[in-house]
Amino acid sequence: MMPRSRLIIFTGHFGSGKTEISINLALQLRKSFERVAISDLDVINPYFRTRDVADLFNKEDIKLIAPSERLSNADLPIVSSDIYRYISDDSYKLIIDAGGDKDGAISLGQFYNYWKGLNPEVVFVLNANRPNVSTVEGAIKSIESIEQASRLKVTSLINNTNLGSETTSDDIIDGYKISKGISEKLNIPIINTTINKDLINETRDWASINDVLYIERYMKSPWEA
Amino acid sequence: MAKLLMKGNEVIAEAAVKAGCRYFFGYPITPQNELVTYMAKRLPEVGGVFLQAESEIAAINMVYGAAGTGARVMTSTSSPGYSLKQEGISYLSGAELPAVICNISRGGPGLGNIQPAQSDYFQATRGGGHGDYYLPVFAPASLQEVADLMGDAFDVADKYRTPVLILADGVLGQMMEPVEFSDKVVEELPKKDWATTGTRGDGGPKIITSLDLDIGGLEAHNSRLKDKFENITKNEIRYEEYEIEDAEYILVAYGSVARIAMSAIKLARKAGIKVGLIRPITLWPYPQEPFIKTRDKVKGYMSVEMSAGQMVEDVRLAVNGHAPVSFYGRNGGVIPTHEEIYEKIVQLSGGVKA
Numbered sequence: 193m194m195p196r197s198r199l200i201i202f203t204g205h206f207g208s209g210k211t212e213i214s215i216n217l218a219l220q221l222r223k224s225f226e227r228v229a230i231s232d233l234d235v236i237n238p239y240f241r242t243r244d245v246a247d248l249f250n251k252e253d254i255k256l257i258a259p260s261e262r263l264s265n266a267d268l269p270i271v272s273s274d275i276y277r278y279i280s281d282d283s284y285k286l287i288i289d290a291g292g293d294k295d296g297a298i299s300l301g302q303f304y305n306y307w308k309g310l311n312p313e314v315v316f317v318l319n320a321n322r323p324n325v326s327t328v329e330g331a332i333k334s335i336e337s338i339e340q341a342s343r344l345k346v347t348s349l350i351n352n353t354n355l356g357s358e359t360t361s362d363d364i365i366d367g368y369k370i371s372k373g374i375s376e377k378l379n380i381p382i383i384n385t386t387i388n389k390d391l392i393n394e395t396r397d398w399a400s401i402n403d404v405l406y407i408e409r410y411m412k413s414p415w416e417a
Numbered sequence: 418m419a420k421l422l423m424k425g426n427e428v429i430a431e432a433a434v435k436a437g438c439r440y441f442f443g444y445p446i447t448p449q450n451e452l453v454t455y456m457a458k459r460l461p462e463v464g465g466v467f468l469q470a471e472s473e474i475a476a477i478n479m480v481y482g483a484a485g486t487g488a489r490v491m492t493s494t495s496s497p498g499y500s501l502k503q504e505g506i507s508y509l510s511g512a513e514l515p516a517v518i519c520n521i522s523r524g525g526p527g528l529g530n531i532q533p534a535q536s537d538y539f540q541a542t543r544g545g546g547h548g549d550y551y552l553p554v555f556a557p558a559s560l561q562e563v564a565d566l567m568g569d570a571f572d573v574a575d576k577y578r579t580p581v582l583i584l585a586d587g588v589l590g591q592m593m594e595p596v597e598f599s600d601k602v603v604e605e606l607p608k609k610d611w612a613t614t615g616t617r618g619d620g621g622p623k624i625i626t627s628l629d630l631d632i633g634g635l636e637a638h639n640s641r642l643k644d645k646f647e648n649i650t651k652n653e654i655r656y657e658e659y660e661i662e663d664a665e666y667i668l669v670a671y672g673s674v675a676r677i678a679m680s681a682i683k684l685a686r687k688a689g690i691k692v693g694l695i696r697p698i699t700l701w702p703y704p705q706e707p708f709i710k711t712r713d714k715v716k717g718y719m720s721v722e723m724s725a726g727q728m729v730e731d732v733r734l735a736v737n738g739h740a741p742v743s744f745y746g747r748n749g750g751v752i753p754t755h756e757e758i759y760e761k762i763v764q765l766s767g768g769v770k771a
Contacts, residue, residue: 206451207424207593238448238531239591265750267447267531295454321422321595323431355422355595413592414752415676 197313199286204317205325205334206292209352211242213386214289216407218254221285228285229255229278233299235269236291240411271299279306300342316346320353320367328373351385361394420597425589426451428560428596429519432567433491435598439465440490442479446498447531448587449521473498477505484514485625487612489571493519496537506580507546511627515574519583521590524750532750533587538727541584542701549639551646554582554700556671560594575606577649588673655698658707664693666765669732670721671697678721681758688769692762708735717741724748
C-alpha cells in the first residue's frame with residue numbers, strides 16, 4: 193500500500209478500524225521513508241487510541257502527534273498544535289487518524305486551509321459488519337456526513353470488513369462486494385482489503401487475485417496475550 | 418440475525434431496545450457516552466423517546482416518572498454519575514418501580530479518572546442509597562453476555578417491581594466484540610395494574626410513592642420488600658464455574674477481570690497448578706452455592722478485582738471461615754495483567770513444581 197500523497201487522512205464510521213490501519217501504515221511507511229509522522233486526532237474515544245501505543249512509535253522512530261502525556265487520559269477533546277509543523281514540512285509522510293463518524297471528522301475541518309493544496313489521500317475505512325454501514329446506501333450516507341464535517345472529499349476506500357476474532361473469509365468477501373458497490377457509485381478506487389495476519393491461510397486464494405494488506409492488531413483486550 | 422461487530426456501550430443500548438425499552442433519560446459521562454449517543458439515534462427510529470436531562474439527578478427522576486406509567490425505561494452513567502442517582506434509585510426501590518440502570522464504572526473515589534475500575538462494588542451490592550433495600554446487579558463479562566442479559570434484566574425488573582443494575586467496567590463499555598441478538602421469548606410477566614395510566618371508573622386512584630407517614634405502615638412495607646429480596650435471592654442467582662472440578666485453588670472474579678483471570682488460569686494449568694474460577698454473574702444476590710460445595714475441598718480462594726478489595730468481603734462471607742481467602746487487585750484505572758495474576762497464583766500455591 194503506497195499512497196499517492198504524502199498526506200493520508202483516515203476517516204470512517206465509528207469502529208471501522210482506522211486506528212489499526214493507521215498504525216500498520218505508519219510502520220510500513222517507516223521502512224521506506226526516514227520521516228513518518230502519525231497524528232492522533234481522535235477526540236471521541238477514551239481508550240484504544242493511537243496514543244496508547246506511543247512506546248511502539250518511539251521505538252520505531254515514528255513521530256507521534258498527540259496530546260501531551262500529562263493530558264493523554266484527560267476527558268478533553270485536545271488537538272495537538274504540533275500538527276501544523278508536520279503539515280507544512282514536506283519531508284514528512286503524515287498519517288492522520290481521526291475519530292469515527294461525522295463527530296470524529298469535525299476535528300479535521302479546522303485544517304482545511306492548511307492541507308487543501310496538498311491533495312491529500314482521504315481514505316474511508318469500511319467494516320461492513322458494523323451497524324448502519326452494512327449496505328452500500330448506509331455506507332454512502334456515512335461518507336457524505338463525514339465529508340460535510342471534515343470539509344474533505346473522500347478519495348479512496350479500504351475494505352476492513354471483519355468480525356474481530358470470529359472473522360471468516362466470507363465476511364471479508366461480502367465486505368468487498370459492498371466496497372465495490374460504493375466504489376462504482378462514487379467513482380473512487382478501493383486501495384485494498386486489510387486482513388488480520390491470523391487469517392493468512394484462510395484467505396490465501398482470495399488474496400492472490402485481490403489487493404490485500406495483512407495487518408497486525410495493536411488494540412488488544414487486556415486478557416489477550 | 419447476522420453477527421455484528423459492536424462496541425460494548427452500543428450492545429447495551431441495542432439489547433435494551435430489543436428488550437422493549439422505549440424511554441431513555443441520561444446525562445453524558447465517559448466512558449459510557451456511546452450508549453447515550455446510540456440511544457439518541459436509535460429510540461426515535463422505534464417510536465421511543467430519548468432525552469438528555471440537565472443532570473443525573475434529573476435523569477433518574479425522569480426514569481421514576483416513566484416507570485410509574487409501566488413503560489420499560491433505562492438510564493446509564495458512570496461512577497460519579499451513579500453516585501448522583503442514588504437518591505432516585507432508593508425512591509424507585511421504595512415505590513417498587515421497575516427500571517434498568519447501567520453503571521459503566523471508572524476509577525474513583527471522587528472525580529477519579531476515566532479508566533476502567535470495579536471500585537463501585539460496595540455501592541452496587543449494598544443498595545447504594547438510603548434505606549433498607551437491595552437491587553439485583555448483573556455483571557456481564559463479554560459483549561455476547563451483555564446482549565443476552567439485557568432482556569433478563571428488564572424481565573427481573575418487571576417481575577419483582579424493582580430497579581436493576583447492570584454493572585460493567587469501562588473495558589466492557591469501550592471494547593469491541595462480535596455479537597448476535599437473539600429473539601428471546603419474553604417471559605409471561607404480571608400485568609402492570611399498578612401503573613398510573615389513568616382510571617376509567619374501574620377503581621380508586623393509583624398512587625406511586627415511597628412516602629409512608631404511618632410508622633407501622635412503613636415497617637410493614639419494608640417487611641414486604643424484605644420478602645421480595647429473599648425471593649430474588651432464591652430465584653435469580655447466576656454464576657459461572659471454570660475448571661473447578663479438581664481445583665486446589667479457586668480465583669473469584671467478575672466482569673472483564675474474570676476473563677483476564679481465565680487467561681492466567683490457562684497459564685497456571687500449563688504449569689501444573691490446579692486452579693479454577695468462580696465468576697459471579699449476579700453480584701447481588703451473591704452466589705453462595707459454588708463456595709459451599711468447594712470450601713471444604715480447596716486450599717484457598719483469591720478474589721481478583723480492579724478495586725482495593727471489595728468483593729473479597731462477600732467471598733469471605735460465603736467461605737465462612739472454611740478456607741483461607743486472599744485478595745489481589747489493581748485500582749485507580751490500572752488493569753491487572755494475566756501475568757501478574759499468574760504470579761499471584763504461583764505464590765498462593767507455593768511455587769511451580771519442577
